[in-house]
Amino acid sequence: MIKGIYEAHLPVRNISKSTEFYSNLGLELAHHGEAVTFFWIEKGKSWLGLWETDKVETPYHPSLRHIAFHVELDDLLNAKEWLEERGVSVRKAFGFEPEQQPIVLPNNPQSHAALYFKDPDGNSLEFITPLKIDEEIDFKMMEFRDWNNKN
Secondary structure, X not given: OOOOOOEEEEEXXXXXXXXXXXXXXXXXXXXXXXOEEEEEEEOOOEXXXXXXXXXXXXXXXXOEOEEEEEOOHHHHHOHXXXXXXXXXXXXXXXXXXXXHOOEEEEEOOEEEEEEEEEOOOOOEEEEEEEEEOOOOOOOOOEEHHHHHHHO
16 A cells, blocks of 8 residues: 655745755755745655745754655765765764764664755755665664775
8 A cells, every 4th residue: 555655844944045955956846836845856756845934943853854865875975075066064963973974874674874964944864775674783873984894
């Protein structure tokens, strides 16, 4: 029955500024409205809704105001430079400084590599790729380069 997640939503202060930011990340504009603007993540399969609202003042928590974009490992490894070319900085996450990212998340029995950044409104954005699925693992969160050396 369920095939995937079709849409996710984030609050923004200024729809024009946010439209420029997400366009700069390479997302295709799907709909521009007065209350909400949508960008395709994967055309016809998933999109991101941006709502201009004062709810952008809601304090950040991982369960709120967070989107993780699935990327390929090669793209993740080049993501810092790619983001910097677009004027976006990687942020500190889980105690790991930007220069230590990507990091590997041990969500046993899965492991993922990820790095983190913010949009203009402080919404948490993540690039993530699966490394191992359904494989028993036992390690602490670490830098990708350390994980890569062990694997």
